Amino acid sequence: MKKMIYGVDLGWASQLESMGYQWLDERGKEADILAVSKELGVNAVRLRVFVNPPEDAVWQKRKEERCLLGFCDREGVLAMAERVKVQGMKFMLDFHYSDHFADPEFQDMPAAWSGGSGQELERKVAGHTREILGFLKERDICPDWVQVGNEINHGMLWPAGNLEEHPEQLVRLLNAGYEAVKDVCPDCQVITHLASVMDDAQCRPFWENFFARGGKTDILGFSYYPYWEKFESDKEKLTEKLKEYTKEYRKPVMIVEAGGLDCDEEGSRRIIEDCIGALKELEAQEESGVFYWEPEAAAEILPDKYPLGAARLVGEKTLQYNKALQAYRD
Numbered sequence: 001m002k003k004m005i006y007g008v009d010l011g012w013a014s015q016l017e018s019m020g021y022q023w024l025d026e027r028g029k030e031a032d033i034l035a036v037s038k039e040l041g042v043n044a045v046r047l048r049v050f051v052n053p054p055e056d057a058v059w060q061k062r063k064e065e066r067c068l069l070g071f072c073d074r075e076g077v078l079a080m081a082e083r084v085k086v087q088g089m090k091f092m093l094d095f096h097y098s099d100h101f102a103d104p105e106f107q108d109m110p111a112a113w114s115g116g117s118g119q120e121l122e123r124k125v126a127g128h129t130r131e132i133l134g135f136l137k138e139r140d141i142c143p144d145w146v147q148v149g150n151e152i153n154h155g156m157l158w159p160a161g162n163l164e165e166h167p168e169q170l171v172r173l174l175n176a177g178y179e180a181v182k183d184v185c186p187d188c189q190v191i192t193h194l195a196s197v198m199d200d201a202q203c204r205p206f207w208e209n210f211f212a213r214g215g216k217t218d219i220l221g222f223s224y225y226p227y228w229e230k231f232e233s234d235k236e237k238l239t240e241k242l243k244e245y246t247k248e249y250r251k252p253v254m255i256v257e258a259g260g261l262d263c264d265e266e267g268s269r270r271i272i273e274d275c276i277g278a279l280k281e282l283e284a285q286e287e288s289g290v291f292y293w294e295p296e297a298a299a300e301i302l303p304d305k306y307p308l309g310a311a312r313l314v315g316e317k318t319l320q321y322n323k324a325l326q327a328y329r330d
Contacts, residue, residue, distance in 0.1 A: 002280060005289025006328035007044035008037050011070035013296050014080055015057050024320040033296050034087045041328030044090035046291045049077050049132055051110035052099050059100040066303045069100060074135050081141050094147040095129060103151040104195050107158045118169050121160050122176040129180035142185040148177035151195040151223060153202050163206060171213040178216040189218040193256055196229060197222035198241055207249060220245055223257040224275060227308060235274035239281050246282055255290040262298050262309035268324035295325055
């Protein structure tokens with residue numbers, strides 16, 4: 001039987017705790033968010049790490065848009081990773097290679113790396129990766145999976161690693177990260193992560209360039225957000241797409257980000273069920289899984305009102321998961 005990973009991304013949790021937020025379990029009792037998640041069947045946690053994030057862990061994304069980043073420097077990651085370990089869960093670490101969120105719209109170079117040449121940036125990627133993983137390993141923590149980049153459909157470390165402008169350099173940067181992971185944590189699986197799993201126009205140009213130029217990875221990772229891309233979740237279509245990727249590139253796949261509206265419990269639960277169902281149909285893959293992105297938050301408590309979560313505010317600075325994550329346990 002395929003081993004399934006039922007994951008959550010909890011990058012905001014420690015920052016929300018510092019702001020006074022707490023969580024209730026299904027019985028209405030205050031409990032640690034990791035323990036609450038575990039009771040629902042969660043067996044893995046995904047955390048992100050930035051290069052030099054702002055001290056207040058807030059990103060002024062646009063003039064009128066402020067985003068919580070979470071405590072995602074190396075000390076913040078260590079503190080959460082230690083809590084993950086105590087719960088006996090698996091751990092994924094996501095390198096953004098930026099001072100804030102990196103995604104298909106933003107792949108900003110860390111301020112301290114600007115002006116570097118191609119080879120200098122390769123050394124920066126490798127050095128940062130080794131530093132963070134070495135820091136964790138010295139404290140007896142090695143991730144089970146590492147993402148080298150986050151939603152890098154159009155590249156990373158722009159403009160140097162832009163897919164259209166510098167396709168060869170992009171692969172060299174990614175391979176530098178891959179090799180650094182294997183140097184420090186040889187047993188760790190490296191994930192290459194793209195957004196928009198259902199959109200060939202958003203994914204295939206990256207994979208074609210990556211594999212043609214000797215890109216190194218262990219797992220193909222994808223985001224699955226029907227809300228943002230304006231389609232209904234469809235298990236059969238998702239299954240077909242994932243089978244295409246595993247057959248064509250001969251790599252296992254994971255859904256490393258998924259999510260639905262926090263106000264639509266049934267719809268969000270269906271997204272999880274569809275991901276699980278699709279992944280279970282894949283052959284020649286011993287382990288696979290899905291990670292729900294930031295389920296512990298609710299739009300009404302976030303400065304940018306980010307709507308895709310799986311919790312509700314049930315009292316003053318008190319949150320509780322809605323029924324979406326019950327899909328893991330059921």
